[in-house]
Amino acid sequence: MTVQDNKSRYSPDFDMPVRGDTITADRYISRDWMDKEGQNLWPKVWHLGGMLAELEEEGDFIRHDFGKDSILMIAQADGSVRAFYNSCPHRGNRLVLGDAGSLPRITCGYHGWQFTPDGVLAKVQDPDDFAGGNPCGKVHLSELRCETWGPFVFWCMDDDVPPLAQWMAPLQERLANYGLDNWVRVLKLSCDAEFNWKVIRDNFNESYHLPTIHPELATFINDGLPTTVFEMYPSGHNAMWMIGHQATTRVDYHSAEVPAPLDDIARAWGIDPADYQGRTGEIRAAVIAAKRKLGPERGYTMYEHMTDQQLVDYFHCTLFPNLTLTMSPEQMQVLRTEPHPTDPEKCVFQHWCLYPPVKGMKEVVTPIGTVPLRHDAVARHSRYGDGVSLGFVADQDLSIGTTQQQGLNSRGFKGCILPGQEKRIQRFHELLNDYVAGKGPVQPA
Numbered sequence: 205m206t207v208q209d210n211k212s213r214y215s216p217d218f219d220m221p222v223r224g225d226t227i228t229a230d231r232y233i234s235r236d237w238m239d240k241e242g243q244n245l246w247p248k249v250w251h252l253g254g255m256l257a258e259l260e261e262e263g264d265f266i267r268h269d270f271g272k273d274s275i276l277m278i279a280q281a282d283g284s285v286r287a288f289y290n291s292c293p294h295r296g297n298r299l300v301l302g303d304a305g306s307l308p309r310i311t312c313g314y315h316g317w318q319f320t321p322d323g324v325l326a327k328v329q330d331p332d333d334f335a336g337g338n339p340c341g342k343v344h345l346s347e348l349r350c351e352t353w354g355p356f357v358f359w360c361m362d363d364d365v366p367p368l369a370q371w372m373a374p375l376q377e378r379l380a381n382y383g384l385d386n387w388v389r390v391l392k393l394s395c396d397a398e399f400n401w402k403v404i405r406d407n408f409n410e411s412y413h414l415p416t417i418h419p420e421l422a423t424f425i426n427d428g429l430p431t432t433v434f435e436m437y438p439s440g441h442n443a444m445w446m447i448g449h450q451a452t453t454r455v456d457y458h459s460a461e462v463p464a465p466l467d468d469i470a471r472a473w474g475i476d477p478a479d480y481q482g483r484t485g486e487i488r489a490a491v492i493a494a495k496r497k498l499g500p501e502r503g504y505t506m507y508e509h510m511t512d513q514q515l516v517d518y519f520h521c522t523l524f525p526n527l528t529l530t531m532s533p534e535q536m537q538v539l540r541t542e543p544h545p546t547d548p549e550k551c552v553f554q555h556w557c558l559y560p561p562v563k564g565m566k567e568v569v570t571p572i573g574t575v576p577l578r579h580d581a582v583a584r585h586s587r588y589g590d591g592v593s594l595g596f597v598a599d600q601d602l603s604i605g606t607t608q609q610q611g612l613n614s615r616g617f618k619g620c621i622l623p624g625q626e627k628r629i630q631r632f633h634e635l636l637n638d639y640v641a642g643k644g645p646v647q648p649a
């Protein structure tokens with residue numbers, strides 16, 4: 205993962221060719237595109253459905269509404285999790301209306317059919333009134349694939365998609381050192397937004413917008429091109445390593461005093477910023493050393509498995525097509541957009557934040573402030589524009605969504621013009637073109 209010069213920002217080990225397909229506006233605005241995605245894209249990928257922490261006892265369930273569909277993930281007697289479509293086999297009524305909970309029996313609200321947690325019909329009204337005899341034990345909820353990784357449960361509608369581990373490659377491996385299995389989702393934020401799901405997806409596939417949309421990050425994340433490394437994998441996913449605990453090289457912060465908040469971060473690890481006057485760039489190495497020394501006694505037992513890079517830098521993993529996992533050693537952000545059920549110019553934006561359960565730690569600093577370290581300490585859904593924060597940085601990203609959607613609707617927009625550093629956007633749309641044309645899923649080499 206080394207970078208030689210300004211032009212080799214793509215890791216030579218993880219680069220992929222692109223064709224140069226024109227990225228036109230129709231994919232963001234037309235119902236035809238939306239329908240094709242519904243047919244050829246969404247059934248062909250794995251979807252993050254929710255947290256395993258909510259599926260401990262038999263009958264515990266979580267519901268994930270996606271587009272027009274709704275999926276139930278249900279804990280089984282043997283500790284496994286199975287996923288079912290949330291639709292009654294009798295006449296199609298949506299079975300479960302709650303987001304999560306525990307149900308020894310799933311009971312349809314229309315005619316009262318009951319199902320056990322393994323999806324088997326257990327009770328009906330008038331069982332003798334069926335031509336084939338009592339349907340109990342014979343009728344099942346419609347099932348789909350379900351697998352788990354780390355603290356998460358995933359579902360997939362299609363049997364031809366590779367298993368989750370293969371589909372995620374190589375990110376499972378790259379994320380292993382963080383020790384994510386028991387991390388706690390503290391924030392579960394979401395909102396309805398007035399733009400196509402790909403508008404924010406594109407935003408997460410580039411860092412070109414950081415100096416304009418997130419100027420505050422410049423004093424502790426180095427977004428300079430020579431130091432930021434992009435990786436593109438055969439699986440269709442990609443990642444970006446951005447140097448942390450270091451000010452940007454776009455601006456000369458390095459000859460003066462250590463800027464905020466880097467000064468406070470240094471102090472928190474027992475480093476006196478005054479000692480680094482004119483040497484701000486060296487704080488990062490000092491933090492690595494301090495974390496190695498002080499981390500274990502402060503409860504950060506996972507540090508010992510992490511590389512130096514993982515201890516201080518930001519690793520943004522973007523899984524095709526719509527899931528971003530942004531890693532620092534003490535926080536995982538899950539950021540994604542999902543399509544609106546019927547309107548291509550709307551979407552649902554979701555932002556979860558997970559934290560390691562550090563012994564003795566009662567609260568954590570999150571993108572919306574200090575919050576108790578417990579499952580879903582803040583869980584809320586809002587409408588973008590109503591003044592409810594989705595997290596400081598996410599709010600900044602969302603702020604461009606509506607105006608970009610408007611501009612994409614212009615007759616004057618002829619297609620995107622991308623600099624080299626936005627190659628991940630180009631590849632994303634070329635993969636999308638292939639899927640929509642019925643050529644998905646990607647089969648990793």
Ligand code: FES
Pocket residue numbers: 292293294295296297312313314315316317
């Ligand atoms: S539709 Fe579910 S019991 Fe009739």
Ligand SMILES: [Fe+2]
Pocket residue numbers: 407413417418597601
């Ligand atoms: Fe951003």
